[in-house]
Amino acid sequence: MKLTQISAACALAAASLFAASAHAQISGDVVKIGFISDLSGLYADIDGPAGAEAIRMAIADFGGNVNGKKIELLVADHQNKPDVAASKAREWIDQQGLDMLIGGTNSGTGLSMAQVMLEKKKPYISIGAGSSALTSEKCSPYTIHYAYDTVALAKGTAPAVVKAGGKTWYFLTADYAFGTALQADATAAVTKAGGSVVGSVRAPLASSDFSSFLLQAQSSKAEILGLANAGGDTINAIKAANEFGITKTMKLAGLLMFINDVHSLGLKATQGMYLTDSWYWNQSAETRAWAKRFFDKFKRMPSSLQAADYSATMFYLTAVKAIGTDDGDKVNEQMRKSKVNDMYTKGGYIRADGSMIHDMYLMQVKTPAQSTTPWDYYNVVSTTKGEDAFLTKAESKCALWK
Amino acid sequence: MEIFGIPIQAFLGQLLLGLVNGSFYAMLSLGLAVIFGLLGIVNFAHGALYMIGAYVAFVALDKFGINYWFALLISPLVVGALGVVIERTLLKRLYKIDPIYGLLLTFGLALIAEGVFRYWFDVSGQSYPVPDLLQGATNLGFMVLPNYRAWVVVASLAVCLGTWFVIERTRLGAYLRAGTENPALVQAFGINVPVMVMLTYGGGCALAAFAGVLAAPVIQVTPLMGSNLIIIVFAVVVIGGMGSILGSILTGLGLGLIEGLTKVFYPEASSIVVFVIMAIVLMIRPAGLFGKEK
Numbered sequence: 201m202k203l204t205q206i207s208a209a210c211a212l213a214a215a216s217l218f219a220a221s222a223h224a225q226i227s228g229d230v231v232k233i234g235f236i237s238d239l240s241g242l243y244a245d246i247d248g249p250a251g252a253e254a255i256r257m258a259i260a261d262f263g264g265n266v267n268g269k270k271i272e273l274l275v276a277d278h279q280n281k282p283d284v285a286a287s288k289a290r291e292w293i294d295q296q297g298l299d300m301l302i303g304g305t306n307s308g309t310g311l312s313m314a315q316v317m318l319e320k321k322k323p324y325i326s327i328g329a330g331s332s333a334l335t336s337e338k339c340s341p342y343t344i345h346y347a348y349d350t351v352a353l354a355k356g357t358a359p360a361v362v363k364a365g366g367k368t369w370y371f372l373t374a375d376y377a378f379g380t381a382l383q384a385d386a387t388a389a390v391t392k393a394g395g396s397v398v399g400s401v402r403a404p405l406a407s408s409d410f411s412s413f414l415l416q417a418q419s420s421k422a423e424i425l426g427l428a429n430a431g432g433d434t435i436n437a438i439k440a441a442n443e444f445g446i447t448k449t450m451k452l453a454g455l456l457m458f459i460n461d462v463h464s465l466g467l468k469a470t471q472g473m474y475l476t477d478s479w480y481w482n483q484s485a486e487t488r489a490w491a492k493r494f495f496d497k498f499k500r501m502p503s504s505l506q507a508a509d510y511s512a513t514m515f516y517l518t519a520v521k522a523i524g525t526d527d528g529d530k531v532n533e534q535m536r537k538s539k540v541n542d543m544y545t546k547g548g549y550i551r552a553d554g555s556m557i558h559d560m561y562l563m564q565v566k567t568p569a570q571s572t573t574p575w576d577y578y579n580v581v582s583t584t585k586g587e588d589a590f591l592t593k594a595e596s597k598c599a600l601w602k
Numbered sequence: 603m604e605i606f607g608i609p610i611q612a613f614l615g616q617l618l619l620g621l622v623n624g625s626f627y628a629m630l631s632l633g634l635a636v637i638f639g640l641l642g643i644v645n646f647a648h649g650a651l652y653m654i655g656a657y658v659a660f661v662a663l664d665k666f667g668i669n670y671w672f673a674l675l676i677s678p679l680v681v682g683a684l685g686v687v688i689e690r691t692l693l694k695r696l697y698k699i700d701p702i703y704g705l706l707l708t709f710g711l712a713l714i715a716e717g718v719f720r721y722w723f724d725v726s727g728q729s730y731p732v733p734d735l736l737q738g739a740t741n742l743g744f745m746v747l748p749n750y751r752a753w754v755v756v757a758s759l760a761v762c763l764g765t766w767f768v769i770e771r772t773r774l775g776a777y778l779r780a781g782t783e784n785p786a787l788v789q790a791f792g793i794n795v796p797v798m799v800m801l802t803y804g805g806g807c808a809l810a811a812f813a814g815v816l817a818a819p820v821i822q823v824t825p826l827m828g829s830n831l832i833i834i835v836f837a838v839v840v841i842g843g844m845g846s847i848l849g850s851i852l853t854g855l856g857l858g859l860i861e862g863l864t865k866v867f868y869p870e871a872s873s874i875v876v877f878v879i880m881a882i883v884l885m886i887r888p889a890g891l892f893g894k895e896k
Binding site: 401416436439469 | 609611612615619620622623720724725727728729732739745746748750751820821822824826827830834862865866869870872873874
């Protein structure tokens with residue numbers, strides 16, 4: 201009797217001590233999540249303010265606190281400038297006690313933020329940036345590349361197009377880190393699938409007119425025009441390609457297209473195009489349910505990035521809750537032991553190089569006749585297993601995965 | 603036959619495309635030159651007015667079913683009226699002080715307009731269809747030229763030359779030019795100078811809107827379309843010589859051609875070639891190619 205009383209008291213004391221220490225391990229008594237993305241430029245629709253709102257949705261769904269400690273979100277616009285992104289991240293860590301950073305669109309900014317987070321030893325989840333360098337030559341123990349990368353896009357779309365008969369390729373490439381990475385990865389995938397690349401042209405980011413580049417592409421006599429660009433650049437290139445009759449002699453392959461791009465171009469200009477994405481709102485009952493909540497707020501369907509923003513926030517908060525601390529190293533370790541199982545993906549896990557390994561989907565844009573409801577834009581053609589979608593160990597240049 | 607290693611067909615095609623882009627530069631820099639020449643205002647809101655012009659056309663079609671040809675008329679009128687309001691309520695207070703204030707004011711207006719349209723329409727923007735009459739393309743042998751682009755060149759050249767004619771060759775233009783040289787004296791002759799200045803600003807804004815409607819079917823109508831273009835257009839004005847009307851037209855077309863060729867020979871530099879030329883011109887002729895030293 202006495203013995204059980206004593207042991208119960210001890211257990212109670214231990215438990216309360218443990219709880220106290222766990223609470224003490226939430227730095228500054230608040231879990232601070234940062235989100236730095238393009239909030240106002242050419243990539244703002246695919247992630248942007250609605251991405252920040254998706255993170256807020258996740259925080260609210262999590263209950264707004266971890267073990268009684270408040271969760272806060274800081275949001276900043278990097279204006280597509282790597283130096284702005286890096287200095288904002290540094291400022292938040294030094295002055296605001298930031299615990300984790302979610303990186304938005306634009307690979308140039310993504311790479312610069314990864315560098316800061318490595319230096320400060322805080323977890324960094326990159327979502328909007330596509331460059332595979334984040335988990336290859338520039339990989340870091342603190343970076344998690346969550347949604348997609350240029351390798352996964354190339355491995356998804358290029359072989360499918362080559363298989364459908366598009367053997368010769370010409371690339372229209374955005375002239376910065378992301379575009380060149382995407383072109384290199386797609387070239388490898390095209391060659392491996394038995395096709396060939398006959399040329400390429402590099403257009404400056406946010407060019408106002410693509411007709412000149414398209415004419416060059418057309419005179420190459422290639423069958424496929426690979427668009428190694430994103431956002432507004434892809435939209436304007438596809439528009440001009442339709443106008444100049446390029447689409448009569450060449451087929452377009454958008455290497456990075458989001459549903460927002462298809463929406464603003466319309467199905468007439470995009471029908472039949474192949475694209476690869478990590479998520480589509482109309483995939484399952486679960487995705488539709490979440491997408492509906494998003495739609496009610498924004499009157500548009502979420503992109504894969506916005507879904508990933510939500511998922512990554514949940515994933516991080518779950519890890520913090522499980523170990524009772526927001527200590528950078530410990531959460532980082534915990535996340536790398538956990539699985540992602542939610543409406544975004546099933547059975548996702550983080551590989552040694554930082555890639556979150558999950559299935560990718562090859563979609564084909566529907567014809568106007570096939571599309572029955574608003575935002576009903578894609579047929580899911582095939583699923584690429586996570587293990588086959590991203591860089592292989594042989595291809596990777598990441599020192600952490602050797 | 604080849605020129606610098608490029609087949610002559612491709613070369614001609616690129617020149618033509620350069621001309622298309624150049625006609626946009628010409629039309630926008632013309633409006634800026636008129637406003638600067640006659641009001642001394644560096645109108646940084648010009649890009650925003652161009653964007654608003656395109657959106658007026660978009661909304662007119664989308665909400666009211668007003669077609670392209672009417673939009674080409676209505677949009678400049680709406681934006682011109684907006685310009686008149688801006689001139690009456692804001693700019694008119696600034697004529698007596700340093701021109702830098704006019705620049706800051708119009709820059710602020712541009713940022714506000716961009717923010718408001720971003721809030722209303724999102725950044726991805728909207729597609730504006732090519733009017734039925736100008737659908738399709740003509741095969742010129744060396745390239746396929748969309749009919750609409752050909753129309754852009756014709757329309758903008760007509761507008762540019764018309765504006766030049768009014769200002770340089772008519773009595774009204776003479777009053778305008780005199781009014782800016784010596785407002786007090788012209789006023790003494792019984793000419794209402796403030797109204798003239800107001801209409802000039804409105805006219806400059808209408809030119810920007812006209813360019814916006816012309817551009818709408820070619821590029822995505824987005825709140826950022828103006829700010830992507832305005833910096834280049836300013837460089838065009840500086841190269842041509844601030845305030846020189848014919849200068850801005852010729853420079854606009856010329857730089858369009860040069861930029862087009864850069865896209866072939868060294869595409870990566872196509873977004874900066876205009877600024878390189880601007881730097882060189884400023885070193886050799888600080889008043890611009892067609893400007894007069896004061």
